[in-house]
Each structure stands twice: as C-alpha cells, then as structure tokens.
Amino acid sequence: MSAHSGGHDPALAIDEHRARIEAALPRLAPVELPLERCRGLVLAAPVRARVPVPAFTNSAMDGFAVRAADLVSGADGVVDLPVAGDVPAGDSRANVLAPGTAWRIMTGAPLPMGADTVVRVERTDHGPGIAIPPSRVRILNPVAAGADVRCRGEAIDEGALVLPEGARLGAGALAAVAAAGVGSLLVRRRPRIVVVATGSELVAPGEPLGPGRIPDSNGPMLAALVEESGAEVVARLTVRDDPAALLRLLASAPEADLILTAGGISQGAYEVVRLAIGGHGDFHHVAQQPGGPQGIGVLPLGPSRLPVPALCLPGNPVSVFVSFHVYVAGALEAMAGLRPDASGATAPLLVPGVAAAAWSSPARKTQFVPARAVAADEGALEVAPVHVLGSGSHLATALASASHLALVPEDIDRVASGDLLDLIPVLRNAPSAPATRRREAP
Numbered sequence: 296m297s298a299h300s301g302g303h304d305p306a307l308a309i310d311e312h313r314a315r316i317e318a319a320l321p322r323l324a325p326v327e328l329p330l331e332r333c334r335g336l337v338l339a340a341p342v343r344a345r346v347p348v349p350a351f352t353n354s355a356m357d358g359f360a361v362r363a364a365d366l367v368s369g370a371d372g373v374v375d376l377p378v379a380g381d382v383p384a385g386d387s388r389a390n391v392l393a394p395g396t397a398w399r400i401m402t403g404a405p406l407p408m409g410a411d412t413v414v415r416v417e418r419t420d421h422g423p424g425i426a427i428p429p430s431r432v433r434i435l436n437p438v439a440a441g442a443d444v445r446c447r448g449e450a451i452d453e454g455a456l457v458l459p460e461g462a463r464l465g466a467g468a469l470a471a472v473a474a475a476g477v478g479s480l481l482v483r484r485r486p487r488i489v490v491v492a493t494g495s496e497l498v499a500p501g502e503p504l505g506p507g508r509i510p511d512s513n514g515p516m517l518a519a520l521v522e523e524s525g526a527e528v529v530a531r532l533t534v535r536d537d538p539a540a541l542l543r544l545l546a547s548a549p550e551a552d553l554i555l556t557a558g559g560i561s562q563g564a565y566e567v568v569r570l571a572i573g574g575h576g577d578f579h580h581v582a583q584q585p586g587g588p589q590g591i592g593v594l595p596l597g598p599s600r601l602p603v604p605a606l607c608l609p610g611n612p613v614s615v616f617v618s619f620h621v622y623v624a625g626a627l628e629a630m631a632g633l634r635p636d637a638s639g640a641t642a643p644l645l646v647p648g649v650a651a652a653a654w655s656s657p658a659r660k661t662q663f664v665p666a667r668a669v670a671a672d673e674g675a676l677e678v679a680p681v682h683v684l685g686s687g688s689h690l691a692t693a694l695a696s697a698s699h700l701a702l703v704p705e706d707i708d709r710v711a712s713g714d715l716l717d718l719i720p721v722l723r724n725a726p727s728a729p730a731t732r733r734r735e736a737p
C-alpha cells in the first residue's frame with residue numbers, strides 16, 4: 296500500500312521473516328586455534344583421537360604389578376613374591392615382569408610386559424609411600440585377575456570420534472580432545488556483534504531524566520542477550536534519532552559480523568535506522584505481538600565502510616526481548632555453527648507448558664507473552680503472564696521475572712486456564728530441574 300493511502304502491507308508470516316533473516320546471515324569461516332583459545336567456541340569439523348586413550352596399559356592404583364597366575368596363596372592365605380624393581384609414572388623403560396615376581400608400580404605408570412593385575416599397597420605388608428622399593432611383597436588379601444589395570448584404548452581407540460562438528464567446547468570437551476592427543480582445533484569464532492540503541496529520548500541508566508527522557512534499557516538488555524547467546528559484543532552504541540549521526544558512529548566502530556539495532560524502524564517521521572539504511576532495507580510488519588515491526592538491511596561499518604548485515608528490531612523493550620528470542624538467538628547460533636545450515640533451523644526451541652491463568656491474545660497475530668513457569672508435581676510447566684498487562688511491549692520491568700515466552704497461535708484469541716501452550720525458555724532465566732545437595736537413596 297502506498298504511504299499516501301495509509302495502512303500496512305499485509306503482515307508477513309513469522310516463518311517468512313525468519314527465512315529472510317537466514318538468507319541475509321553471514322557465514323563465519325572456520326579458523327584453526329590452539330586449545331587454550333577454544334573455550335566456548337564451536338567445532339567446525341569432527342575431532343578424532345590421535346592416540347588411543349589410555350595411550351598404554353597402566354596402573355589405576357599405587358601398589359604392585361603382578362601376574363594373576365602367580366596369586367596362588369600358601370596355607371596361610373598369603374602370597375609372597377620378590378620385587379624386581381620400581382615403575383614410577385612417566386617411566387619410559389620397557390620393563391618385563393618375569394613369572395613369579397612383582398614390580399612396585401605407581402598410579403598411571405606403564406604396566407610391565409607380562410603383568411596383568413595390580414595389587415593396591417593397602418592389600419600388602421607395606422605401608423604407603425616408602426621411598427626405597429622393598430625386595431619382597433606379601434599379598435594379604437585375595438585380588439581378582441585384572442584388578443586395577445587400565446587397558447590401552449579402553450576409553451577410546453585411536454582414530455575414533457571424540458566430538459562431532461557443531462559441538463560447543465566446554466571444559467569436558469576440552470579435556471576429551473586434549474586427552475586424545477589433539478592440540479589445536481578447527482572452530483568457528485564467536486560472532487562479533489555491534490549493538491545499537493536508538494532514540495533521542497534515551498539517557499544512560501542512572502542518569503537524571505529530563506522532560507521527555509527515558510533510561511536506555513534496550514542497550515544493556517541486548518548486550519546481555521548477545522553475550523548469553525555465546526556471541527561477542529564488540530561495540531555498544533547509543534545514538535539520537537539522526538541518520539547521519541548513526542552512520543558517523545558506525546564508521547568509527549570496530550569490525551563486526553552483524554549489527555543489531557533497536558528502535559527507529561516503524562511508521563514515525565524520525566525513523567533513524569530506516570532512514571540510515573535507505574533503499575537497501577527490507578522493513579515490514581510480522582503477524583506477531585509484540586515485535587510486529589521488523590527490518591533486515593545492510594549498514595556501512597568501520598573506517599572502510601564495509602557493508603555489514605543488520606537485523607533491525609523494534610524499539611519497545613519487550614518487543615526487543617521477544618524479537619531476540621524468536622529470531623536473533625537462533626541466528627547467532629547458526630553463525631556460530633551450532634545450528635544446521637537448513638531452512639527454519641534458526642527457530643527457537645520450544646518446550647510444552649500448561650496455562651495456569653486465562654488471558655486474551657490479539658486476533659490474527661502470534662502472541663509472545665513474558666511468563667513465569669513453575670514445575671508442577673507431575674513435572675509439567677505451569678505458566679502465567681508476569682504482568683497483568685500481559686504482552687504490553689513497554690513493560691520492561693516485568694522482564695526480570697520472566698522465565699519463558701508463552702506462545703499463543705494466531706487463530707487463538709483467548710487462552711483458558713489448562714490450555715496446552717508452547718514455551719520459549721528465556722536465556723539464563725528458565726528454571727531447570729530442582730537441584731538438591733544430596734540425593735536420598737531410593
């Protein structure tokens with residue numbers, strides 16, 4: 296519809312807006328990095344073991360390496376063996392155990408050839424930690440054949456898969472690849488994001504408010520959401536409703552993969568983001584509330600004014616919060632390599648819930664209501680809006696207690712208590728299974 300005739304073009308479907316975002320997303324090239332720089336990054340290729348784990352058969356305990364066949368006790372129930380020598384951890388000799396003898400051995404030390412069992416020092420006539428290896432050992436209790444031996448390759452064989460492509464590298468994953476003899480990894484670096492809050496009415500949080508001024512809550516929120524998604528905020532900008540000022544600010548910003556803006560995209564006279572993007576943008580209304588106005592564009596960034604994709608969110612704080620969870624979180628994960636390169640793969644992951652209250656929803660729009668879920672007795676999540684004004688897009692203060700966004704489909708205009716709903720867990724705030732310090736024995 297033309298600007299003169301007023302009104303809107305028909306609203307876009309949520310999936311269509313998502314498809315347009317996916318088409319605009321930059322792909323980050325994989326880079327090879329040493330392990331110490333990989334924490335939190337995502338694997339760009341599968342990792343296979345360079346060595347078997349364990350790399351050699353070794354002792355699980357401090358004690359004596361023996362042959363099970365020699366553990367035949369005398370009438371007193373005791374086995375008495377001569378000790379051939381000592382095997383400390385890191386011993387590189389090719390030690391051989393002759394039948395009828397023992398070697399003293401430390402945890403992690405290679406088992407002498409011919410040995411198949413370890414007897415812990417506590418089961419012998421020796422105390423722990425004696426500096427000089429004894430010449431004989433008496434084994435006082437019966438020991439099962441193969442006890443306390445860790446066999447070469449029993450955790451994983453050489454060449455076996457340690458981690459698939461797309462795995463996020465937490466502490467456990469880094470331990471696994473290090474143990475498998477891998478010192479550097481092909482990873483995708485964290486997407487670098489410039490966050491821009493727009494509006495001539497904004498003052499920094501905590502600053503005195505002049506007439507018509509409000510604190511900037513989108514800036515801190517978006518920066519936190521980006522970081523919680525695993526991406527990196529390289530610049531956090533605030534700009535008045537002046538397209539030239541926005542372009543100047545972006546020209547002095549660092550390089551980034553994506554620009555996220557909030558505000559300045561709807562139908563007003565001073566829509567700073569819309570005006571700065573000019574004819575290169577795709578601005579439309581999506582059939583959802585809040586978060587109806589949405590934009591996708593390109594903005595020049597850095598001194599070289601490289602064109603960088605921009606996702607342009609509407610300015611109302613709850614609209615920003617909803618738009619981030621519905622579109623941006625999945626998009627950042629796709630850029631980081633955490634989602635498959637497939638249509639619709641950036642959609643938010645949903646969990647089922649049950650309405651614990653009744654509320655209304657706008658006709659022909661998907662509603663996303665900031666809500667709080669509590670786990671009921673049977674484990675179902677019972678969910679209710681966090682504010683009596685429901686999905687009002689200005690209710691920034693209600694976001695503090697939201698654990699989920701409750702999704703009400705377009706064809707429903709009234710939610711009744713007991714209705715089944717899909718929920719989007721809110722980053723960081725969603726409750727997990729109740730934690731206990733100690734589990735009672737069943």
Ligand SMILES: Nc1nc2c(c(=O)[nH]1)N[C@H]1C(S)=C(S)[C@@H](COP(=O)(O)OP(=O)(O)OC[C@H]3O[C@@H](n4cnc5c(N)ncnc54)[C@H](O)[C@@H]3O)O[C@H]1N2
Pocket residue numbers: 492493494496497509510511512513514557558559560561562563566585586587588608609610611612614688
């Ligand atoms: N005639 C129409 N007006 C509006 C429409 C429409 O379809 N026709 N859509 C409404 C909807 S829905 C939304 S959402 C907003 C989106 O507008 P903008 O993206 O242009 O956002 P602004 O006008 O800049 O701001 C909207 C609102 O949010 C406050 N705001 C902005 N930035 C921040 C910030 N950093 N921290 C806190 N609050 C912020 C701002 O003061 C406004 O109150 O448009 C509706 N209008």
Ligand code: MOO
Pocket residue numbers: 583584585586587588609611614688689
């Ligand atoms: O769609 Mo707007 O985001 O409701 O306030």
